[in-house]
Amino acid sequence: MLDFIDALTTHRFLQHALVAGLLASVGCGVIGTYVVVKRLGYLAGGIAHAVLAGLGVARFYDKPPILGAVMAAMIAALLIGWISLRAKQHEDTLISSVWALGMAIGVLFIARTPGYNTDLMAYLFGNILFVSGQQLLLMACLDLLILVAVVLFYKQFLAVAFDEEFARARGIHTEFFYMLLLCLVALTVVLLIQVVGLILVIALLSLPPTIAAAYAHSVKGIMFLASLLSAAFTTGGIMLSYQPDLPAGATIVVLAGGCFLVSTALLRMRRGGYRGTA
Amino acid sequence: MNEVQITFEQVSFSYGGPPVLERVNLEIRSGEFLGVVGPNAGGKTTLLKLMLGLLKPSSGKITVLGKTAAKGRQLIGYCPQHVTFARDFPLCVEEAVMLGRLGKTQPLGGYRKEDRGIVEQALAATELLPVRKQRLETLSGGQLQRVLVGRALASQPEILVLDEPTANIDLRMEEDIFDLLKKLNRRLTIVVVSHDIGFISGYVTRVACLNRTLFCHYPSELTSDAIERLYRRHVSLIEHLH
Secondary structure (H helix, E strand, O other): OHHHHHHHHHOHHHHHHHHHHHHHHHHHHHHHHHHHHOOOHHHHHHHHHHHHHHHHHHHHOOOOHHHHHHHHHHHHHHHHHHHHHHOHHHHHHHHHHHHHHHHHHHHHHHHHOOOOOOHHHHHHHOOHHHOOHHHHHHHHHHHHHHHHHHHHOHHHHHHHHHOHHHHHHOOOOHHHHHHHHHHHHHHHHHHHHHHHHHHHHHHHHHHHHHHHHOOOOOHHHHHHHHHHHHHHHHHHHHHHHHOOOOOHHHHHHHHHHHHHHHHHHHHHHHHHHHHHHO | OOOEEEEEEEEEEEOOOOEEEEEEEEEEEOOOEEEEEOOOOOOHHHHHHHHOOOOOOOEEEEEEOOEEHHHHHHHEEEEOOHHHOOOOOOOEHHHHHHHHHOOOOOOOOOOOHHHHHHHHHHHHHOOOHHHOOOEHHHOOHHHHHHHHHHHHHOOOOOEEEEEOOOOOOOHHHHHHHHHHHHHHOOOOEEEEEEOOHHHHOOOOOEEEEEEOEEEEEOHHHOOHHHHHHHHOOOOOOOOOOO
16 A cells, blocks of 8 residues: 555656546546436447447557547447437347447457557556556546536436436437437547446446445436546556556456445345344 | 317328328317327327327327427426336436426526426425425325426426326325316316226316227216227226216
């Protein structure tokens, strides 16, 4: 612990990693809450995996990976959103196709790129210890974009998430706000890929809000608590992984998953206790 | 005679297969309490969705307060069947009723002070003030139904449209809800879909029997002949006095 604090004061990359974790937590708590209450987990998984296409293409053309990630995430979100609005009955099959197709395109471009392919692991499982100052700035911008959109359209997002048909009857453009919400999910996925990689994104997007939902009683409360939890998981994960030199992204996810299990067990016990005294 | 608020002229509709509604003509006047009854899949919910502009007729014309359905629906308070949302959604009574202000309040940011006053009235009218801070999942079926009515009232409608408001609640609660609707009927036109023809006949001023085609009756004219034509089988009418 003291070693970690010592290292934190001397190593720039650790400071960057911590800030990256905190920045990702904002998007994770706010948008993750919508993912959980509107049950968009599978869609978010599809978007996250399809991002590999963008990362591969960006790598092949020697462009910044985050640029490719943002573009691929947006295209995947719009495609998946359009599919789920138009083809209700085959939604899962079609999302799976976008999911796998995105990954396949990414693998092809990465295979055709000369040089070593060590980056692939970083895309899949995160490279939080290599986040640059410039990337932090971009992450902050994405956060700002997400927060502005959610503050401006809080009512509409709530209505669309809660009761789409009623929202439509009140004259809300539900399809527009559904698509906008998916675009925000896409931006959040990009934020989180920096931290835990695209395979583990879905864990950070769903675990903190799910834990929070058991304790907070409003959508705003869940957003706030989920952001705090996510900040604790990323910070805790980085600290735990530092000394034994473990992969930070995987440690963060295991920590979040462990807390979810403990929280669920505690709630069960408490409820069981009530039943016992009754 | 009171003014006509909603008209259906020769309206037909299908979801792509056989027609769900065929040449429906209907005029609803202000102050009416119209009960729409009929068998399952007889087109009751479809009729409401057309009224709200959520569906477009295959042929025929619908007007709501002199406008198209999509424009006129701003003046309709809509209570869907409460299966359209998840019971465990993290929302309290007050927040749910507040959503009725959508379309009336400012589009960006939070609600205005004026909205809170209107919601206060809607909560009072539906007797929800004591449970205003409670989560939806803690409510009884009757309370939840009153939340939906409250949410519809918060949009300050001229017409209240309810889809099976008593489908999931017990008989005593059913009476509570209809007593509330009767009270609201003093200032609002009410259209209510129900499968329970016997029960609603004590409350409504007119009954529309819908099974692909539509016939209207006044409650006193409801004979077993009319009901048999609707359900296409023998139905026994049990006389019941309130």
